[in-house]
Amino acid sequence: MSGGGDIMWAPWRMAYVSSEHGDGYEGPRCVFCRAPREQDDARTLILHRGEHAFVIMNLYPYNSGHLMLVPYAHIDHLRALDAATLTEMMTLAQRAQQVLEDAMHPHGFNVGVNQGRAAGAGIADHIHMHLVPRWSGDTNFMPVMSDTRVMPQHLDETYALLKAGFAA
Secondary structure, eight states, rough: OOTSSSOOOOOOGHHHSSSOOOOTTSSSHHHHHHHHOOHHHHHHTTEOOOOSSSEEEEOOOOTTTTTEEEEEOOSSSSSSSSSSHHHHHHHHHHHHHHHHHHHOOOSEEEOOOOOGGGTOOSSSTTTOOOEEEETTOOOOHOOOOOOOOOOOOOOOHHHHHHHHHHHH
């Protein structure tokens, strides 16, 4: 690849860039409010539903198995979450980490919250926590040379692999 002259097609991203997933819209326009209301977990990539929060796969993952822990409440700041929701999100993070370890055998994890647009939040008005499995050597020349990620496994395959772990 040379200095951006080459093209890597990623037509699946068009659904994201052309959709109304904008911030500030609770309800049908917020992807994190809409997904659990649709009642189609396989289509929305919801792996587990808790009382206050749910586990969902990232449709545009940083790495295979990239999960998010999301409160049902449309809240934009960590400090605004109640204790029950915070506790459940962390408990779900522990469970999700175990499911990922059992199913995919990562060597490590990145766990984090990007709060606010300046911090890198793609959906800034609905707080969520990222759980990203990592493997030694999982980066390659693509992100460095062309700001492109190569995902080794299709989302549907990853969903099926992880869904069984949450069902257990």
